[in-house]
Amino acid sequence: MDYELMKKLSEADGVSSEEGEVAKLMLEEFKKRGLTAEIDNFGNVIAYKTLSKNPLILGAHMDEIGLMVKHVDEKGFLRFIKIGGIDDRTLVNQQVLVKTSKGLIPGVIGSKPPHIMRDEERKTTIDYKSLFIDIGAVSGDEVRKMGVEIGNTVTFPTQFKKMGSKMMSGKALDNRLGCYVLLQLAEQLSDNVILMGTTQEEVSTFGKGAMTASYRLEPRGFIAVDTSVAGDHPELKPDDAPVYLGKGPTIVLVEAGARGNVAEKKFAQKILEVAKKAKVNVQLEVIDGGATDAASVHNIRGGIPSIGICIPTRYIHSTVAVAHEDDVENDIKLLKMVVKEM
Numbered sequence: 001m002d003y004e005l006m007k008k009l010s011e012a013d014g015v016s017s018e019e020g021e022v023a024k025l026m027l028e029e030f031k032k033r034g035l036t037a038e039i040d041n042f043g044n045v046i047a048y049k050t051l052s053k054n055p056l057i058l059g060a061h062m063d064e065i066g067l068m069v070k071h072v073d074e075k076g077f078l079r080f081i082k083i084g085g086i087d088d089r090t091l092v093n094q095q096v097l098v099k100t101s102k103g104l105i106p107g108v109i110g111s112k113p114p115h116i117m118r119d120e121e122r123k124t125t126i127d128y129k130s131l132f133i134d135i136g137a138v139s140g141d142e143v144r145k146m147g148v149e150i151g152n153t154v155t156f157p158t159q160f161k162k163m164g165s166k167m168m169s170g171k172a173l174d175n176r177l178g179c180y181v182l183l184q185l186a187e188q189l190s191d192n193v194i195l196m197g198t199t200q201e202e203v204s205t206f207g208k209g210a211m212t213a214s215y216r217l218e219p220r221g222f223i224a225v226d227t228s229v230a231g232d233h234p235e236l237k238p239d240d241a242p243v244y245l246g247k248g249p250t251i252v253l254v255e256a257g258a259r260g261n262v263a264e265k266k267f268a269q270k271i272l273e274v275a276k277k278a279k280v281n282v283q284l285e286v287i288d289g290g291a292t293d294a295a296s297v298h299n300i301r302g303g304i305p306s307i308g309i310c311i312p313t314r315y316i317h318s319t320v321a322v323a324h325e326d327d328v329e330n331d332i333k334l335l336k337m338v339v340k341e342m
């Protein structure tokens with residue numbers, strides 16, 4: 001695995017609606033690998049070798065969960081909204097980076113220390129609305145002089161690390177792992193296949209970028225290359241999330257309790273046949289909460305056969321996640337064969 005490239009992808013900032021830095025990186029990497037690549041009106045990166053009618057699209061969302069500055073008070077503290085589904089508990093006392101036109105401004109998310117909490121406060125989860133960002137300013141004027149403005153996005157300075165012999169940790173593995181996989185498919189890409197980095201997936205059951213681009217491009221099929229929740233760590237029961245790190249990519253048959261994509265039967269069957277032919281072990285997945293970009297493409301126009309193929313990932317939708325190298329390599333192996341056969 002090219003850990004240097006994976007580190008670059010993980011540490012690039014791209015909170016939903018501000019995916020530009022990731023899009024630029026993807027555009028350059030696709031071009032380096034000999035593809036034609038462009039950024040469309042909605043910020044999606046579209047890359048291909050040759051293009052004719054009704055391509056197959058493989059889409060990986062480039063955006064990540066994060067925060068956005070909502071209010072600056074006169075003492076110099078920032079209030080924020082959440083962008084995407086972040087667990088409030090993971091925000092308390094985290095270091096953050098505010099992305100401004102003058103560069104990244106470091107800060108921390110402040111909260112009341114336990115010493116002065118009332119008993120009932122200690123027992124309840126902190127709501128993000130009672131949290132604030134401290135950037136070391138002493139007044140609203142100083143905040144503005146530092147370049148911070150309402151609407152700036154906020155990310156986490158989590159460094160990408162290798163762990164153990166085959167694992168990795170970092171921020172935004174959901175879904176820079178998918179972005180990494182697309183880049184590895186670029187060099188031997190078949191004709192009339194599009195590799196697409198999509199925008200604004202984390203902020204809706206229906207990924208906005210994937211929907212707008214797929215409507216325009218009229219694909220014959222859509223594969224969301226994404227991550228899903230692994231259930232192989234303490235405090236989870238086997239039926240909570242029955243997919244595991246190191247056991248292969250997952251084939252998502254049903255998303256969001258069938259409110260998201262329900263994989264078209266023949267399309268799913270073909271993928272399973274291809275997996276067998278490629279000798280890649282896969283895990284089948286039926287998801288109650290959570291969806292991929294496939295949810296936003298399967299029911300546009302006359303209906304487009306769609307499916308999610310995911311890398312199992314621990315702790316997603318927090319400031320850090322963990323994944324296994326073998327799942328990434330097997331995902332690439334499977335999708336190389338899918339592109340050739342479908």
Ligand SMILES: [Zn+2]
Nearest residue numbers: 174175226227
């Ligand atoms: Zn995702």
